[in-house]
Amino acid sequence: MDNSNLTDGMHVFVDALLKNGIDTIYGVVGIPVTDLARHAQEMGIKYYGFRHEQSAGNAAAITGFLTKKPGICLTVSAPGFLNGLTALANATVNGFPMIQISGSSDRAIIDLQQGDYEELDQMNAAKPFAKAAYRINRPEDIAVGLARAIRTAISGRPGGVYLDLTTALLGSTIDKTVADNSLFVPVCPAPKQIPSQESIERALKLLGDAKKPLIILGKGAAYSQADANIREFIETTNIPFLPMSMAKGLLEDDHKLCAAAARSLVLENADVVMLVGARLNWLLSHGKGKHWNPAVRFVQLDIEPKEIDSNVRIDAPVVGDISSSIELMVAGLGKSPVKASSDWLAQIDADKSVNIQKMAAKLAAVTSPMDFYTALGAVKEVIDANKDIYLVNEGANTLDDTRNAINMYQPRHRLDCGTWGVMGVGMGYAIGAAVTSGKPIVMIDGDSAFGFSGMEIETVCRFKLPVTIVIFNNGGIYRGDHIDLSGKGAPSPTTLMVSARYDKLIEAFGGTPYNVATPQELKDALASGITSGKPTLINCVIDPATGTESGHISSLNPKTVAGK
Ligand code: ADP
Numbered sequence: 176m177d178n179s180n181l182t183d184g185m186h187v188f189v190d191a192l193l194k195n196g197i198d199t200i201y202g203v204v205g206i207p208v209t210d211l212a213r214h215a216q217e218m219g220i221k222y223y224g225f226r227h228e229q230s231a232g233n234a235a236a237i238t239g240f241l242t243k244k245p246g247i248c249l250t251v252s253a254p255g256f257l258n259g260l261t262a263l264a265n266a267t268v269n270g271f272p273m274i275q276i277s278g279s280s281d282r283a284i285i286d287l288q289q290g291d292y293e294e295l296d297q298m299n300a301a302k303p304f305a306k307a308a309y310r311i312n313r314p315e316d317i318a319v320g321l322a323r324a325i326r327t328a329i330s331g332r333p334g335g336v337y338l339d340l341t342t343a344l345l346g347s348t349i350d351k352t353v354a355d356n357s358l359f360v361p362v363c364p365a366p367k368q369i370p371s372q373e374s375i376e377r378a379l380k381l382l383g384d385a386k387k388p389l390i391i392l393g394k395g396a397a398y399s400q401a402d403a404n405i406r407e408f409i410e411t412t413n414i415p416f417l418p419m420s421m422a423k424g425l426l427e428d429d430h431k432l433c434a435a436a437a438r439s440l441v442l443e444n445a446d447v448v449m450l451v452g453a454r455l456n457w458l459l460s461h462g463k464g465k466h467w468n469p470a471v472r473f474v475q476l477d478i479e480p481k482e483i484d485s486n487v488r489i490d491a492p493v494v495g496d497i498s499s500s501i502e503l504m505v506a507g508l509g510k511s512p513v514k515a516s517s518d519w520l521a522q523i524d525a526d527k528s529v530n531i532q533k534m535a536a537k538l539a540a541v542t543s544p545m546d547f548y549t550a551l552g553a554v555k556e557v558i559d560a561n562k563d564i565y566l567v568n569e570g571a572n573t574l575d576d577t578r579n580a581i582n583m584y585q586p587r588h589r590l591d592c593g594t595w596g597v598m599g600v601g602m603g604y605a606i607g608a609a610v611t612s613g614k615p616i617v618m619i620d621g622d623s624a625f626g627f628s629g630m631e632i633e634t635v636c637r638f639k640l641p642v643t644i645v646i647f648n649n650g651g652i653y654r655g656d657h658i659d660l661s662g663k664g665a666p667s668p669t670t671l672m673v674s675a676r677y678d679k680l681i682e683a684f685g686g687t688p689y690n691v692a693t694p695q696e697l698k699d700a701l702a703s704g705i706t707s708g709k710p711t712l713i714n715c716v717i718d719p720a721t722g723t724e725s726g727h728i729s730s731l732n733p734k735t736v737a738g739k
Pocket residue numbers: 268269270331332333392393394395396398399419420421422451452453454455456458476477478479482495496497498593594
């Protein structure tokens with residue numbers, strides 16, 4: 176038989192990726208996907224090999240958030256697949272488009288549960304955790320399979336898609352001409368979803384009647400990249416805005432209409448709130464209760480119709496993609512002008528200036544050892560001098576205090592624990608953001624948070640990425656000075672090693688280490704890390720006795736009988 180015009184499933188799959196403009200894969204290889212990764216690299220795809228699939232998945236997810244194209248994560252069967260699945264689920268929960276591609280074992284053996292190497296019914300395991308899960312069994316279906324995965328990941332509310340590539344598919348053969356002819360790029364995979372004119376008018380009327388309007392920007396707004404129109408709507412109407420964590424920087428945090436420093440006041444008083452790509456989930460106390468004005472009414476811009484009324488009644492839903500919706504809202508202002516009152520703005524400004532002064536005092540106070548705010552005072556000076564920095568942030572106190580203390584100035588530059596408050600996303604996000612943007616990344620991480628994915632510093636060093644990691648080392652989860660209730664002197668459940676020298680880790684891989692104990696040392700080390708463009712790790716010694724249990728969300732812990 177003449178094999179000269181035959182190709183195989185692996186090559187067809189890579190051709191399909193390239194045809195769709197996908198040029199990067201994050202993954203961990205092994206049976207049966209090693210050659211897939213090799214050929215991908217050979218054929219022009221950038222391949223980033225990780226130390227753990229969860230971090231590779233997180234890199235793919237953040238690439239999706241930053242680019243509106245699905246990030247790609249490649250995993251091996253069963254255990255590798257499961258390691259990646261946490262990241263896929265997290266991407267879906269946060270609305271980030273990504274595709275996890277995994278090799279899988281022999282279908283016939285899996286289905287009869289006869290014990291194949293790394294046997295698992297992966298497609299069905301993935302379903303509850305993904306937006307969708309598909310399996311490609313035949314080489315002639317590769318183009319359609321990938322098109323389905325891409326379209327599902329980026330249309331409507333974005334999310335994670337699982338794509339199962341069987342061992343048989345990867346090793347299957349097909350005529351190259353037939354395969355080439357099967358390739359295609361899906362037409363308009365993320366179509367505009369234009370809201371009804373009626374819904375726009377209803378929303379503008381409600382906002383126009385408001386005495387104390389407020390706009391809440393969420394990461395859906397950041398994702399939509401409708402930056403100019405969102406700014407125009409806010410600046411034309413003078414409505415104060417509150418950014419959710421990953422929407423910080425959509426308009427700069429020091430914008431005169433930014434109400435972040437008056438968060439409690441605006442939530443308690445606003446009578447009409449317009450949600451732009453933000454869900455009324457736990458992060459907004461479900462839109463009800465003591466943090467909210469009981470008479471508040473809502474406008475909600477969202478692409479997902481099922482999100483409307485999810486927690487409370489929405490008086491003016493605007494269902495559509497945010498780009499289209501906000502464009503129509505801006506256009507509608509000509510006929511239905513909206514202007515926030517100067518009284519409302521003055522009330523907010525008064526509260527803001529008190530709170531900004533309080534924060535400035537905390538940041539300026541020099542404690543020894545440093546507390547979180549003393550350290551953040553130093554970080555703030557450096558970030559304010561590098562306004563285009565990407566900031567990755569996780570931890571509990573480290574997360575909450577950094578979010579409140581550090582201003583962001585550019586859209587989609589703050590990447591953090593997100594909707595699930597998950598630890599361990601940091602290294603994957605930092606690597607994904609560095610690869611995608613080519614810009615310097617600063618990561619402010621709790622010592623516990625860092626431990627979940629710390630070995631990826633080898634990945635950072637291997638690829639020489641411009642990532643500076645600052646570990647707020649307070650020797651524990653929340654704080655390092657708890658004692659064990661048994662009184663036996665074992666480390667308590669929250670205790671980690673306060674004497675740990677995380678900086679020594681990066682030395683092993685040739686990166687630049689710093690160990691700092693004062694604000695000046697921290698400032699110098701951080702500034703050097705950023706300008707060097709080299710992998711840098713700063714162990715920042717923080718007082719183990721200053722953290723708050725669970726950071727700012729202590730109230731979510733169940734109470735014990737002792738009320739502890
Ligand atoms: P945050 O955590 O910042 O409050 P969420 O993740 O809770 O944000 O909410 C984001 C919302 O944005 C989701 O309900 C999602 O459906 C919506 N969304 C995402 N992308 C778009 C888009 N392009 N257009 C409209 N809505 C979007």
